[in-house]
Amino acid sequence: MKLFNNLLYVFEQSTAQDTAIARAVSLAQNNQARLTIIDVIPEQKAKIGMPPGGPVSNDLTAAMIAQRRQMLKSLIAPYTTQLDFGIEILVGIKFLEVIRAVQRNDYDLVIKPAENPDWVERLFGSDDMHLLRKCPCPIWLMKPHEKSNYERIVAAVDFDPDETESDEQALNQLILGMSSSLALSDFAQLHLVHVWDVPEAGFASLWADNPKAAEMNMIEAVRLQHKAGMDTLIRMLSEQISADAYKYLTPRVHLLKGSAQKVIPALVKELKVDLVVMGTVARTGIPGFIIGNTAEAILDQLQCSVLAVKPPGFVSPVPRES
Structure with a gap:
């Protein structure tokens, strides 16, 4: 499945690059896409004895x-015989550029490549998180x-x-399409995960004569609703990639009750997952909520690579250049 036409690889000086650039080249070849590699250097501000914007700083x-x-x-x-690269060096703040x-x-x-700052336990650094929140296209952060x-x-x-x-x-659909395409190309196991909860069930004692039965009935009714929604997504995926490809993949489906920010990182760790494909946009319409609290809490706990996707029509809060 051809997903991409124009790929951008961001150089990250703080960590190893070899395996990340190799995977980017492979993805470009598989998609017959153009690959551009960029680096961003900070603006050189005038120091003592250096005139602002003068010949020394220039x-x-x-x-x-x-x-x-x-x-x-x-x-x-090592890859120039396989692919034509674009190279660009930009000056400024990395995530903005x-x-x-x-x-x-x-x-x-x-x-x-993820920044992997050595002074904290989390994998993703400041520029990574800014890109996860504000980049208008999907971003693949590799460990x-x-x-x-x-x-x-x-x-x-x-x-x-x-x-x-x-x-x-x-x-x-974007999450399922990208994850299934990568799973097919890598011959990887695909796990479909949806987490649900019924926090209001704990208040059944306030109104029910038989609180335990009422709580169980409420939980089961909500579980069936979420199962029906998951079944719909599974049918969509089968139609998207073809029934034969879906049968070959045979994704494992995890319909789990609890808090997503606890359940998903625990499942990722238990399964020894290599890549999580997820959405990062909050479901609220409140301005400024670029990334959901749940998504951010999940990302803070992951130690594997992440492919983060935003819905069609997402507009970055970073204004376009005039």
């Missing part, structure tokens, strides 16, 4: 750009020393069975 910026360009050429050297590059050139996927082929992929889907929002369904 020369320093030019020297850094030349050095980084040579570094990128060395990184892609990456988002502006996406807006300017219509990239449909950003690939980046250091990425596997050449994934063994287990989780597609985490979310929906409200009482609502049938087209945006929500479209987001789930």
